[in-house]
Amino acid sequence: MTDVLSLLPPGRPGLLADVPPGACEDLAHYLATGGCAPLPAPGRLVDRIAAAGLRGRGGAGFPTAVKLRTVRDAPGGPPVVVANGEEGEPGSVKDRWLLWHRPHLVLDGLRLAAAMTGAARGYVYLSDDLAEHAVRQALAERKVPAGRQALALRQASAEWAPEVPVDVVRTERTYVAGEETAVVRRIDGGPALPTAKPPRPFESGVGGAPTLVANVETLARIAALHTHPESAAAIAGTHLVTLSGAGGTPALVEAPAGTHLKTLADLSGHGRARAVVLGGLFGGLYGAGWSDLRLDHEELAAAGGALGCGALHFLHPDDCPVAAATDAAGWLAAQSARQCGVCVSGTSALARALTAVARGEADGTTVANLERWSRQLPGRGACGLIDAAARMVATLLTHYPERIEAHRSSPCPPCTAAPPATHRYTVAVP
Incomplete structure (x- = not known):
């Protein structure tokens, strides 16, 4: 069972607030708490996002306002906006939780992103049954007469950022399926595999149009920031x-x-x-x-x-960091898209070498190879998978050189007593 907890001060708006445990927020509740507020000037919201310092929550932490402005100003016709809910990281549950429990918050963020970029179409990209059900149900609520009437009442007092047509696109859950070019490729009908860059989606994305691929937490924070402008910096941070x-x-x-x-x-x-x-x-x-x-x-x-x-x-004290790094490298090697030769060979070589260390079978060149590969491999694949494997090895070498040396002289009991824990990092969605 996964707990849901908050460290926010009382009264501060949060994404985990206002939803009973296990419930999925409906449109009526979202509107009653201030959601779907009118947007008098999209450019002013972009400026507010920039001033608040909001960064993307998908992994890279890129400034959100920069992405919005880049897509808005790109040539090539009306942009497309995508809510990226494909949470390929095994130890993360935040994106699926938001889609399961607060789909209207994500859809509101998508609406605002469309208004700020001038987009004419949106997509929600996901890989989870419950997430898909919740999003489709939320979209249906916004289309039935009662939902349309409630939204119309909310927009009556100011210029409205209209609802754009939104499609739901399903994919398989893999580590690389949420990479932005893989998202575009899958929406366009291909496999969810990364492509070479350039072009990046902001230059040529879905259907060749400039495309904003935004993590669902990023979109949720845009919506929360718009609803509570007085707390913009706190929400962004x-x-x-x-x-x-x-x-x-x-x-x-x-x-x-x-x-x-x-x-x-x-x-x-x-x-x-x-x-x-x-x-x-x-x-x-x-x-x-x-x-x-x-x-x-x-x-x-x-x-x-x-x-x-x-x-x-x-x-914890009984856990072996060599075993943890070995499990991570093995999982990443298995998740390779198998498109880039350097990734296929490089991640496999890292995983094999770490396995040899964990089993006490490493020879005199193994550690030297790990050190060399961890420096040479980053940046050589079409996505960040090979970078993740190399960083895991590099940080193990930096923080635990003595443990690696101890494994070379004799087998490590925690490493040899149990098979690789390939699901060590997996967490259940609350």
Whole structure:
């Protein structure tokens, strides 16, 4: 069972608030809490988003206002906007939770994104049965007479950002299916696999049109920021994070930027943890000193990690960091799109070498190869999968050189006593 918790001060608007446990918010409730507010000037909302410092929540943390303006100003006809709910990171549940429980919040963010970019069509891209059901039900609510009437009453007092036609596109859940070019490729009828760049979606996306591919939490924060402009900076600086690990309770937590990772660990029963895998598998492994880090893009990047999608996996005293890195590398190698030769060979080589270390079978060149590959492989694939595998290895080498050396001299009991835990990082959606 995954807990849903909030660290926000009383009265501060949050994405996890106002929804009874297990419920899916309907249109009437969303409107009653201020949702679907009129938008007198789309450009002013873009400026407010820029001033608040909102960053994308899909992993890269790119400034949202920059993406909006780039798509708005791109040549090539009316843009397309996409709510990206394909949560390929195994340790993250935030996007599916939002689609399951707050689909109107996401759709409102999509409406506002369409108004700010001048888009004429929208898509919700997902890979989950319950998410698809909730989104289709929410779309139907907005089309039936009662829903149309309620929306019409809300828009009567000001210029309205109209509802754009929205289609739902289903895909298979894989690590690479949520990469922005894979999203475009799948919506256009192809496989959910990344393509070479350029062009990027903002240049030529769905049907060749400039396309905004926005994570569903990003869109939800746009909607919340518009509904509560007085709290714009606080909303933009708050994160949904997924906490997991063998020694505590998995949790989805809404926390302000700057929250210490130790606070999050204590909240979910991971206070005894000795290390943390940061930002999902992309952020790498952090050992001694992890508890001093804070929920902050720049601080985590300076420490050699990344906030990514906000998934944090804690390693406890009995967990072996070599085993955790080996499991991650093996999972990533299996998830390769098998389009880029360097990714197929590189991720497989990293996984094999780490497996040899974990089993106490590494020879004299294994560690040297891991060090060389972790430096040379990043940036050489069409997506970030190979970067994630290389960062996991690089951070293991940085934080646990003595553990690697100990594995070379004798087998590690935790590593050899059990088969690889390929689902170590998987968390159930609350």
